[in-house]
Amino acid sequence: MKPxxxxxxxxxxxxxxxxxxxxxxTGRIGEKTKNRVLDIMKELEYxxxxxxxxxxxxxxxxxxxxxPDIANPFFxxxxxxxxxxxxxxxxxxxxxxxxxxxxxENDYLELLIKKQVDGLIIATEPKDLKxxxxxxxxxxxxxMFSFDHxxxxxxxxxxxxxxxxxxxxxxxxxxxxxxxxxxxxxxxxSGHLRLEGxxxxxxxxxxxxxxxxxxxxxxxxxxxxxxxxxxxxxxxxPTAVFATTDLIAAVFINExxxxxxxxxxDLSVIGFDNTIHAEMVEPGLTTIAQPITDLARYAIHQLxxxxxxxxxxxxxxMLAPTLIERESVRDLNKKNxxx
Amino acid sequence: MKPxxxxxxxxxxxxxxxxxxxxxxTGRIGEKTKNRVLDIMKELEYxxxxxxxxxxxxxxxxxxxxxPDIANPFFxxxxxxxxxxxxxxxxxxxxxxxxxxxxxENDYLELLIKKQVDGLIIATEPKDLKxxxxxxxxxxxxxMFSFDHxxxxxxxxxxxxxxxxxxxxxxxxxxxxxxxxxxxxxxxxSGHLRLEGxxxxxxxxxxxxxxxxxxxxxxxxxxxxxxxxxxxxxxxxPTAVFATTDLIAAVFINExxxxxxxxxxDLSVIGFDNTIHAEMVEPGLTTIAQPITDLARYAIHQLxxxxxxxxxxxxxxMLAPTLIERESVRDLNKKNxxx
DNA sequence: AAGTTTTGGTTAAGCGCTTAACTATTAATT
DNA sequence: AATTAATAGTTAAGCGCTTAACCAAAACTT
Numbered sequence: 001m002k003p004x005x006x007x008x009x010x011x012x013x014x015x016x017x018x019x020x021x022x023x024x025x026t027g028r029i030g031e032k033t034k035n036r037v038l039d040i041m042k043e044l045e046y047x048x049x050x051x052x053x054x055x056x057x058x059x060x061x062x063x064x065x066x067x068p069d070i071a072n073p074f075f076x077x078x079x080x081x082x083x084x085x086x087x088x089x090x091x092x093x094x095x096x097x098x099x100x101x102x103x104x105e106n107d108y109l110e111l112l113i114k115k116q117v118d119g120l121i122i123a124t125e126p127k128d129l130k131x132x133x134x135x136x137x138x139x140x141x142x143x144m145f146s147f148d149h150x151x152x153x154x155x156x157x158x159x160x161x162x163x164x165x166x167x168x169x170x171x172x173x174x175x176x177x178x179x180x181x182x183x184x185x186x187x188x189x190s191g192h193l194r195l196e197g198x199x200x201x202x203x204x205x206x207x208x209x210x211x212x213x214x215x216x217x218x219x220x221x222x223x224x225x226x227x228x229x230x231x232x233x234x235x236x237x238p239t240a241v242f243a244t245t246d247l248i249a250a251v252f253i254n255e256x257x258x259x260x261x262x263x264x265x266d267l268s269v270i271g272f273d274n275t276i277h278a279e280m281v282e283p284g285l286t287t288i289a290q291p292i293t294d295l296a297r298y299a300i301h302q303l304x305x306x307x308x309x310x311x312x313x314x315x316x317x318m319l320a321p322t323l324i325e326r327e328s329v330r331d332l333n334k335k336n337x338x339x
Numbered sequence: 340m341k342p343x344x345x346x347x348x349x350x351x352x353x354x355x356x357x358x359x360x361x362x363x364x365t366g367r368i369g370e371k372t373k374n375r376v377l378d379i380m381k382e383l384e385y386x387x388x389x390x391x392x393x394x395x396x397x398x399x400x401x402x403x404x405x406x407p408d409i410a411n412p413f414f415x416x417x418x419x420x421x422x423x424x425x426x427x428x429x430x431x432x433x434x435x436x437x438x439x440x441x442x443x444e445n446d447y448l449e450l451l452i453k454k455q456v457d458g459l460i461i462a463t464e465p466k467d468l469k470x471x472x473x474x475x476x477x478x479x480x481x482x483m484f485s486f487d488h489x490x491x492x493x494x495x496x497x498x499x500x501x502x503x504x505x506x507x508x509x510x511x512x513x514x515x516x517x518x519x520x521x522x523x524x525x526x527x528x529s530g531h532l533r534l535e536g537x538x539x540x541x542x543x544x545x546x547x548x549x550x551x552x553x554x555x556x557x558x559x560x561x562x563x564x565x566x567x568x569x570x571x572x573x574x575x576x577p578t579a580v581f582a583t584t585d586l587i588a589a590v591f592i593n594e595x596x597x598x599x600x601x602x603x604x605d606l607s608v609i610g611f612d613n614t615i616h617a618e619m620v621e622p623g624l625t626t627i628a629q630p631i632t633d634l635a636r637y638a639i640h641q642l643x644x645x646x647x648x649x650x651x652x653x654x655x656x657m658l659a660p661t662l663i664e665r666e667s668v669r670d671l672n673k674k675n676x677x678x
Numbered sequence: 679a680a681g682t683t684t685t686g687g688t689t690a691a692g693c694g695c696t697t698a699a700c701t702a703t704t705a706a707t708t
Numbered sequence: 709a710a711t712t713a714a715t716a717g718t719t720a721a722g723c724g725c726t727t728a729a730c731c732a733a734a735a736c737t738t
Contacts, residue, residue: 002477004724015688020726027727030686045473050453051394052724055693060390062433062454069419073615076415080408083436087443092450094401095434097422104426111431114389115401134384138341221618247619254621276412277619279560280586282593343694354718359696366697369716391694394723683736689729699719706713 003044011044012037023048054116063303064094064112064120066105068187071097072219073275074245074290075123078145081296082121089304091118100187102127113138119303121145125188126152141306143299146290147189148316155306156316157299161190164288164321165197168242168270171286171323173205176332177240177268181213183227183252184244194244194272194288213238217248224251232259239332240268250281253328264330274324284326291319342383350383351376362387393455402642403433403451403459405444407526410436411558412614413584413629414462417484420635421460428643430457439526441466452477458642460484464527465491480645482638485629486528487655494645495655496638500529503627503660504536507581507609510625510662512544515671516579516607520552522566522591523583533583533611533627552577556587563590571598578671579607589620592667603669613663623665630658 005023009016014033021027022037029037040046054060065082067075083093094117096108105124109131112120120142126132129151135142136153143155172180182198185191199209213234217227224243228251231241243249249271253263261267263283271278274289298317306312344362348355353372360366361376368376379385393399404421406414422432433456435447444463448470451459459481465471468490474481475492482494511519521537524530538548552573556566563582567590570580582588588610592602600606602622610617613628637656645651 006724016725017689017727018687021687024726028684028686033686047449047453049394049455049724051390051399051455052693053726055388055390055394055695055724056726057693058726070409070422071412071416071419071615073410073412073415076412077410079415079434080410080436083409083434087446090450092433092435092454094431095418095422096431097419107426110386111429114386115431116388116390250619254619257621280589280593280616280619282596345694355695356697356719357717360717363696367714367716372716388694391723392696394694394725395696396723397696679738681737683734685734686732688731691726691728693725695723696721698721701718702716704713704715707711708709 002049003046005046005048007044008037008040008046011040059118059307060116061090062092062094062115062117064096064108064115064117066096066098066108066120066122066124068100068124069097070095073247073277074273077275077292078123078296081292082300085297085300089300091300098124098127100124100127106131109135113140118307119143121299121303123147125149139310141303141310143302143306145299146295153314155299155302155314157295157302158316158318159190159290159295159321160318161193161321162197162200163318164272164290165194165199165242165244166201167197167321167323168194168272168288169198169201172240172242172268172270172329173201173207175240175268175329177238178207179236179238180240180242181215181231181234181238182242182244183215183217183224183231183248185219185248186216187218191244198242219245219247221247221251224248225255228252228255232256232261237261237267240270240329242270244272246271246273246275246277246285246287249285249287249328250277253281253283253285264328268329270329278324278326281328283328286326286329287324288321289324290321294319341388342385344385344387346383347376347379347385350379398457398646399455400429401431401433401454401456403435403447403454403456405435405437405447405459405461405463407439407463408436409434412586412616413612416614416631417462417635420631421639424636424639428639430639437463437466439463439466445470448474452479457646458482460638460642462486464488478649480642480649482641482645484638485634492653494638494641494653496634496641497655497657498529498629498634498660499657500532500660501536501539502657503611503629504533504538504581504583505540506536506660506662507533507611507627508537508540511579511581511607511609511668512540512546514579514607514668516577517546518575518577519579519581520554520570520573520577521581521583522554522556522563522570522587524558524587525555526557530583537581558584558586560586560590563587564594567591567594571595571600576600576606579609579668581609583611585610585612585614585616585624585626588624588626588667589616592620592622592624603667607668609668617663617665620667622667625665625668626663627660628663629660633658 005016098105123145202209215227217223271285271287278285278287344355348358437444462484541548554566556562610624610626617624617626
C-alpha cells in the first residue's frame with residue numbers, strides 16, 4: 001500500500017504533526033528529527049497525497065483548460081505553452097475539448113467544479129453564459145484566453161486581433177495589392193475582429209472596401225477547400241487573399257496550385273496564427289503570429305494571481321501580434337519579382 | 340462558500356449519511372425523502388467534492404496521460420481520442436508533455452502519483468525504467484500506448500508498426516519501385532520497426548535491401564529538410580522515398596518541389612501516421628494510417644479494466660494499420676501515368 | 679534559585695465524504 | 709396478538725492530511 005503520513009510518523013517515532021511540519025517546512029523542528037524524518041520519507045518513498053492536502057482547505061494545484069479541440073494545432077500549441085508555465089508552479093492541467101458543443105461544455109465545467117480545480121483557462125467561446133457566470137458566483141477564478149466577452153467578469157488575455165488584421169492589411173497594401181479577397185473563419189469571434197482590422201487598414205488608405213469579396217468558412221479542410229474554389233473560379237482573380245487562419249490559408253495555397261494558379265506569382269496569400277501549417281506549406285506562408293508563448297505566460301500568471309488574491313480586479317490584456325514574412329506574398333511594386 | 344453535504348443534510352432535515360445514499364443510490368431511502376434531498380441539492384447547486392469522495396478510499400476518476408509533446412499533431416490527435424473515450428466514463432485527463440526529457444518525465448510521474456491518478460496512459464518511451472517499474476510496485480495500472488517495452492509489466496496497445504512498414508513496402512513494390520530511400524525517425528522505437536517491416540517486404544520479394552539509403556532524422560522540420568536535401572542531391576534519384584512519419588514525408592515533398600523534382604511524377608513518397616500533414620500537403624500524401632480512434636478506445640478500455648480488476652493479466656494488442664491512398668505515389672507499371 | 683523564554687515537539691479537531699453497524703418504525707406472517 | 713421481516717433512517721469511525729492550541733524540557737535571565 002501507498003505509505004501515509006502515519007507510516008512515516010511511526011517509523012520516525014514522532015507524531016504526524018511533526019512529519020507534516022517537516023514536509024511543509026513550517027513550525028519549529030530540530031535538525032536531527034527533521035533529517036530523520038526526511039530520511040524515512042525517502043526510504044519509504046513517501047509522497048503526500050494531494051487529495052488529503054487539498055481537502056485540508058488548501059489548493060488542489062490543478063487547473064482546468066477548456067479548448068474547442070486539442071487536435072487543432074493552434075490549441076495544441078497553446079496547451080503546450082500553458083503546460084510549460086503551469087508546471088513551473090507545480091500545477092497540473094486537466095484538458096477538456098468542448099468541440100463547440102454546449103453539452104460537452106457543461107459536462108466539463110461540472111466535472112472541473114467537482115474536481116475543485118483552483119482555476120480555469122478558457123480558450124473556447126462560451127455557448128452558454130450561465131455556466132460561466134456560475135464560476136464568478138462560486139469564486140472560481142478563470143482567465144479568458146484568446147477571446148473576450150464583456151458579460152464575464154474576469155481576466156482576459158488575448159491577441160490584439162484587430163491590430164493583427166490591420167497588420168496584414170497594411171502589409172498587403174504596401175506590397176501594392178488593391179484587389180483582395182478574404183476568407184474568414186466563423187467559429188470564433190476573432191475571425192470578425194481580424195477582418196475588422198484588415199478592412200480598417202484599407203479604409204485608412206482611402207480605399208473602398210465595400211465590394212471586397214468576403215467568404216465565410218469554418219477552419220476545416222473541407223470548408224476551406226470550398227471557399228478556395230469560390231475564389232479560384234472567379235473570372236478576374238484578386239491579387240491577394242487574406243485568410244483569418246493558417247489552415248484556411250494553407251489549404252488555399254494547395255488548391256491554387258491544383259488550379260494552376262501560382263502562389264505568390266499569380267496570387268499572394270497571407271494567413272493568421274503562425275501555426276505549423278504556415279511552416280509546412282510550400283511556399284512558406286506569410287502570416288500574423290499570435291504570441292502564444294507570451295499569451296500562455298501571462299494567462300497562467302494572471303490566473304495564479306487571482307488564485308492567490310481572489311478579489312484582484314480583472315485585467316484585460318491584449319498582446320501584440322507580429323508579422324512573419326515568408327514567401328507567400330508578392331511585392332507588386334517590384335516588377336517581375338517573384339517575391 | 341461551496342455547499343457541502345452538511346448543508347444539504349441540514350436543509351433536508353436528514354443525516355449526511357442519508358444524503359450520501361441518495362447521491363450514490365445505495366442503501367434504502369424512501370421516495371419522499373429522496374426527492375426532497377434531490378430537490379435541495381439542485382436548489383443549492385450542490386456538487387459533491389470529488390476530493391472528499393476520492394479520499395474515502397474510492398477512485399479519483401482522473402487518469403494521467405504522458406506524451407512526448409502535445410504540440411505534435413499526432414499526439415494531439417491521440418489526446419483528443421483518449422479524451423473522448425475517457426469522458427464517457429466520467430474520467431478527466433491530466434496532460435503531461437515529457438519533451439523526451441528525463442527530468443520532466445520524473446517530475447510528472449511524481450506529480451501524478453501524488454495526485455493519486457487511477458491509472459496512466461503512457462505514450463512516451465521511458466527514459467528511465469526505474470520510475471516506471473515503480474508504478475508496477477505501487478500497483479498503479481497503466482497502459483503503454485503506441486510503443487512496447489518488455490521490461491514493463493503492463494498492458495500494451497500499439498499499432499503494428501512492422502506490419503505498417505511492410506504494407507508501405509509492398510505497396511511501393513507493387514507500384515514498381517525498386518530503387519528506394521528511407522528516412523526514419525530516431526526518437527521513437529517505432530521508427531525502427533517500421534523500417535524493419537519495410538525492409539522485410541522487399542526481402543520477401545527477393546530484393547537485396549542492403550545498399551538502400553537509410554537516413555536518420557528526428558521528426559522536426561529542420562532535420563527533415565536536411566534529410567530531404569541529402570536525398571535530393573544524389574546523382575541518381577531513387578524512384579520512391581519512404582518516410583516513417585508524415586511530417587518528414589510532407590517536408591520532403593515540399594523540398595522536392597523547391598528542387599524542381601515533381602512528386603509523384605519524378606519521385607514517389609509514402610508516409611506513416613496519417614496525421615493532418617498528410618491531408619494538408621499537396622499532392623496528398625499516401626500514407627499508413629495508425630488506427631488512432633481504435634487505439635484510444637482500446638487503451639482506455641484496458642485501463643478501466645485493470646483499474647477495476649488490478650490483477651488482470653496484461654494484454655498486448657497490436658492494431659492493424661491501413662494504407663491510405665492519396666496522390667504521392669506513382670504507379671511505374673502504367674507508362675506515362677501520373678498516378 | 680526561581681521566573682521567563684525559547685525550543686521542539688504533541689494533541690486533537692476538522693476538511694467533506696463513505697460505509698458498516700445499529701435502531702426504530704411499519705408491514706407481513708401465522 | 710405475538711413474532712418475524714422488511715423498511716427507512718441514524719451514528720460514528722475513518723480516509724490522509726493541516727493547524728491552532730497546548731505543554732514539557734532546556735536555556736536564559738537577574
